[in-house]
Amino acid sequence: MTNLSKFYQKTWMQRLQALMDQQLISVEQRQLLEKSATDPAVGDQQIENYLTHYGLPEGLAFHYLIDQRRYLVPMVTEEPSVIAASSHGAAIVEKSGGFYTKVTDHLLWGQIVFEQVANAEKLKSLLEQQQEKLLQIANQAHPSLQQRGGGARYLRVRILASDLVSLDLAIDTQQAMGANMVNSMLEAVADYLREQVSTPVLLSVLSNLADQALATAVCRIPVELLARPQITGQQVAQKMAAASRLAQLDPYRAATHNKGIMNGVDAVAIAMGNDWRAIESAAHAFAVKKGNYRGLSQWQLKSDESVLEGTLTLPLPVGFVGGSTKIVPLVQLNHHLTAIKSVGELEKVMVSVGLAQNLAALQALVSEGIQQGHMRLQLRATVLAAGAQPAEVATIVTKMQQLQRTDLATAQNLLAKEHE
Ligand code: NDP
Numbered sequence: 001m002t003n004l005s006k007f008y009q010k011t012w013m014q015r016l017q018a019l020m021d022q023q024l025i026s027v028e029q030r031q032l033l034e035k036s037a038t039d040p041a042v043g044d045q046q047i048e049n050y051l052t053h054y055g056l057p058e059g060l061a062f063h064y065l066i067d068q069r070r071y072l073v074p075m076v077t078e079e080p081s082v083i084a085a086s087s088h089g090a091a092i093v094e095k096s097g098g099f100y101t102k103v104t105d106h107l108l109w110g111q112i113v114f115e116q117v118a119n120a121e122k123l124k125s126l127l128e129q130q131q132e133k134l135l136q137i138a139n140q141a142h143p144s145l146q147q148r149g150g151g152a153r154y155l156r157v158r159i160l161a162s163d164l165v166s167l168d169l170a171i172d173t174q175q176a177m178g179a180n181m182v183n184s185m186l187e188a189v190a191d192y193l194r195e196q197v198s199t200p201v202l203l204s205v206l207s208n209l210a211d212q213a214l215a216t217a218v219c220r221i222p223v224e225l226l227a228r229p230q231i232t233g234q235q236v237a238q239k240m241a242a243a244s245r246l247a248q249l250d251p252y253r254a255a256t257h258n259k260g261i262m263n264g265v266d267a268v269a270i271a272m273g274n275d276w277r278a279i280e281s282a283a284h285a286f287a288v289k290k291g292n293y294r295g296l297s298q299w300q301l302k303s304d305e306s307v308l309e310g311t312l313t314l315p316l317p318v319g320f321v322g323g324s325t326k327i328v329p330l331v332q333l334n335h336h337l338t339a340i341k342s343v344g345e346l347e348k349v350m351v352s353v354g355l356a357q358n359l360a361a362l363q364a365l366v367s368e369g370i371q372q373g374h375m376r377l378q379l380r381a382t383v384l385a386a387g388a389q390p391a392e393v394a395t396i397v398t399k400m401q402q403l404q405r406t407d408l409a410t411a412q413n414l415l416a417k418e419h420e
Contacts (some may be wrong), residue, residue: 005047011419012040015051042327048405058271058330059083060337061264063090066217066352069323073353076268080377082263082357085364089356093365096221098353103344107153107212108178108260108317110186110297112167112193115158115202120165123199124157127167130196135190138169143180143190150174152185164202167193170212177344182206208281210317211289215347217355221308223301228367237308239366240299240359247295257295257358258287261312264357267348272338273324273331282315297358312355316347379406386411392418 003018010018016033023034033052037043041413043050046385061073061083073090075083093099117123127134131154145151150172158166169189172183179212183206190204227233247257262283269276287296297312321342325331340346376397383396386408396414403410 004007012037012044012050015049046324047326056270056299057287058334061090061356061417062351063087063094064349064352064356065094066348067101068098071339074271074337075264075353076270077263077267079263080381082267084377085360086119086264086267086353086357089358089363090352090358092221092225092359093352093356095225096219099217099219099348099355101215101217101348101351103215103316103347105212106173106178106343106347107170108173108182108210109207109212110169110171110182110205111207112169112190112204113202114165114167114185114197114199115163117163117199120159120162122160123165123197126197127155127157127165127193128227128240134169134192136168136188138171138185139190141185145172145174145181148174165199168207169322173319175316175320176322177278178322179206179275179278179317180322187405208278208317209285210278210282210315211286213315213317213347214313215316215351216311216313217348217351219310219355219359220302221310221359223306223308226308226363228363230368234305236363236367237301237305240362241301243362243366244295244297244299248298251293254287255294257297257362258283260361261296261314261354261358263361265284265314265350268353269318271331271334272318272346273328273334275323276320279319282317286315297355297357299362310359312351312358314351314352314354318343318346318350334404341342375406376401379411382406382408383411383415386415388415395401 001173003021007015007018014032020030036052036055038053043053044399056078058074058075058076061075064071064073073086075086077083114123134155135152136220153170155167155169158168160166169186171178171185174179186206188206190201194201203375218372222235224233226236228236247254262280265279265283266276269279283296288295294313297310299308299310301307302309319325320340321336338349340349379397379400380393383393383400388396388411392415396411400406400410
């Protein structure tokens with residue numbers, strides 16, 4: 001594929017042409033790439049070998065009452081029923097007085113790892129003795145952070161094996177997620193240490209286990225608000241508490257429990273221009289901190305079983321500035337819609353969304369089951385995949401529900417009959 005060589009040096013138009021010349025795309029496919037490229041100049045700045053913008057749907061979740069303030073929550077997701085479930089969970093909490101949240105400082109860990117260590121204890125004490133100097137070097141590498149009230153705060157040294165030692169710097173990244181800042185600060189410290197210490201540095205990079213940037217949301221729901229057809233609120237609450245216990249005991253269940261939480265958290269992260277892989281890895285690493293992989297949230301019956309209390313703590317290495325937040329115009333719009341003004345507020349919204357999502361999923365799971373609520377939305381996706389036009393979807397979905405069928409072939413058959 002010689003014509004694709006140096007793809008990264010070509011202009012956007014040349015790249016599309018090269019794909020055409022190699023007969024890798026048709027004229028129609030080129031048109032699709034062109035049509036989807038909402039802002040080629042921005043895309044070309046953001047990533048390498050830019051082709052087009054891959055669109056995901058954005059919607060709004062309602063009913064978020066957090067620390068007595070109301071929020072509209074933009075969510076970007078391709079999964080049907082996430083936004084409906086989010087608003088449903090939030091509405092129950094709204095009737096219960098809302099979410100109460102707290103956030104810790106916004107510190108990110110950066111690691112400088114030494115290998116081939118001859119005497120780990122000696123290296124540990126040498127590094128600890130140099131704390132002041134090392135923090136100073138880190139701060140000099142990104143002085144604007146300290147000027148804003150952030151910067152390197154403290155360090156710790158962990159002996160990982162007799163020959164492997166990690167020097168961890170806790171860095172307050174203020175309003176930014178901080179990965180790039182932390183990495184450049186670490187490299188400055190690593191360069192200094194290479195001259196001071198004979199032990200080789202294996203690598204220096206931030207840690208995504210952001211356990212010094214935690215956000216917690218709590219809600220207390222009178223059990224009667226959880227009632228569903230054919231099951232009382234008391235029974236739903238008891239079963240939700242049991243499902244929560246299950247997620248503490250069984251990693252197979254915990255993985256799905258946490259996936260449901262992250263359905264909401266990721267959707268907000270994307271809407272707010274944040275790195276959702278960083279948030280995902282932080283959440284799942286944090287979920288295993290006590291030894292076993294566990295559910296990130298907990299639900300417990302309180303006050304003579306009249307109230308179900310939900311708590312969720314998440315590491316949230318997120319940014320209100322930096323990364324793609326200023327580059328992607330929709331992020332600014334979403335900040336405006338949510339009316340958040342700081343990274344702390346963003347964390348409060350995200351952790352509340354995670355808890356609302358979890359509430360809605362557990363309530364459905366222990367009552368009518370997850371599929372009933374999902375079904376109409378899932379069916380819409382199946383009918384669209386069968387080739388229906390948007391105007392045809394509702395009719396075909398209703399017919400499939402009458403037939404109690406959910407498969408693609410039935411959707412295609414019904415559509416074909418519709419077109420006869
Ligand atoms: P940036 O590199 O964009 O740095 C943050 C920017 O925000 C700086 O330019 C800073 O200005 C500016 N800023 C303005 N106001 C503030 C304020 N009040 N507080 C803090 N900063 C402010 O982004 P990050 O360092 O946050 O890095 C995030 C990006 O790194 C994401 O895109 C992520 O995907 C990526 N990344 C993630 C990794 C991971 O998770 N493992 C690894 C590597 C990259 P100034 O320069 O004047 O201080």
